[in-house]
Amino acid sequence: MKQLQDAIIERGTVLSTGVLKVDQFLNHQVDTHLMTEIGFEFARLFRDEKVTKVITIESSGIAPSFMCAHQLQTPLIFARKKKSVTMNQANVYSSRVYSFTKQEYSEVTVSKDLIKEGDRVLLIDDFLANGEAASGLINIVEQAGASVVGVGIVIEKSFQNGRKKLEERGLRIESLARIASLEQSTVTFVEEPVAQNN
């Protein structure tokens, strides 16, 4: 997605060979115009999958998935990373997930009221790196007896093994930007390499 690649080049910052900072438009400050286009694109890509629920993880997945769920006319569920007192602990599906960015484990939970057997779930997330978060969400969907009909990713770090892990499970993955490398403080995209010097 050209508009997203441009945002990554113009407003992203390579912090290291593994970390791309995108807090100018995605995960701290949100460019709602770009997020709307991203949501529309996910909805277009998965329009024929008969999606009944869109699921993401708080917080950074909410903005890019919002317009997708709105377009597909399905509820949006954001999995919680920490238990809150309003959530009945006997009534949640949960999965342990390692966050690459925060360097810690968290318990990801979804209320059993929200995913039902037979649901066709589209999973959206801001990043795909090692596939930890996505695998945790897939695990939750499967606990509910529902199925994942696709995975929509805003930014894929294609030099990590997340896509491979998910493909081995037979999942359809659509990433709107695929990054081949962050070496030498330069973002190189898969297929259409674009150079950047910070």
Added chain:
Amino acid sequence: MKQLQDAIIERGTVLSTGVLKVDQFLNHQVDTHLMTEIGFEFARLFRDEKVTKVITIESSGIAPSFMCAHQLQTPLIFARKKKSVTMNQANVYSSRVYSFTKQEYSEVTVSKDLIKEGDRVLLIDDFLANGEAASGLINIVEQAGASVVGVGIVIEKSFQNGRKKLEERGLRIESLARIASLEQSTVTFVEEPVAQNN
């Protein structure tokens, strides 16, 4: 806002005299149609305030503020509750906030890159109870030398003192649903009381 009051009555659950569970449409599962209407309403209410930034706190503030920022054509900033490795700690404004729902303190932070002196900031949040989260955000905006031009709240617990605290600071507060009481498992709204038996 009638549509929101209806959602609270039909899809909310009174858990105690202080806690209203709205995870069917606001803070776990998101009704994107209702959130879009809420965003439009905030944008309409604050249209003349020359807003330059909309700010909220992750995670539950993101969905109701998304379309407001989109309509006002301003960036949306969501304050982070926990520090991440991609955030330079020397470069953030921070404030300590007590969460009524999670019964814990968290450090709320915003990158100094995102709010500038002279910014006219509209603050949006899902709940107003004791005004802790809002006060923390106001504190951050003031650290930046910017000003808060209004506070938009989805659900106000009018039986707690948050509104009073903010009004004493001279702020304009617009709450789309004002709850007078949750006694006897019944939601009673300010001005237009509506009965509910769970």
